[in-house]
Amino acid sequence: MNFKLKEIVPTPKPLTGFSGVTEMTLGSIKLLVMAKEVTKIVDFSVVDYPAIYNVIMGTPWIHTMKAVPSIYHLGIKFPTQNGTAVIWGSQKQSRLCLLAKHKLRQITTTLMVKPKQPKTT
Numbered sequence: 384m385n386f387k388l389k390e391i392v393p394t395p396k397p398l399t400g401f402s403g404v405t406e407m408t409l410g411s412i413k414l415l416v417m418a419k420e421v422t423k424i425v426d427f428s429v430v431d432y433p434a435i436y437n438v439i440m441g442t443p444w445i446h447t448m449k450a451v452p453s454i455y456h457l458g459i460k461f462p463t464q465n466g467t468a469v470i471w472g473s474q475k476q477s478r479l480c481l482l483a484k485h486k487l488r489q490i491t492t493t494l495m496v497k498p499k500q501p502k503t504t
Contacts, residue, residue, distance in 0.1 A: 419468040
């Protein structure tokens, strides 16, 4: 993402991932998020961890947007000045994301487990 480290407010807090592992955040940052025609300022926790996505839009954003998510339909609806807007997900993209996550996990696990070999001359 395109922001400077000095924009991060250094307030570390524990963050538990989907795998159950708890990591400390680097802090938080406020960013403008535009969804269809609605723009809101959202507070994000910043982590230094390899991931296949840039952000996770969680409960604070859903609440700010007054949105109604549907996991079953892979969509989210929210009010706008011109009625109701809908953002649809893609099952194909979700699957590709899941496969990429597994590949990334294999790479990072391999890098962590493999000890560096001393150079022999």
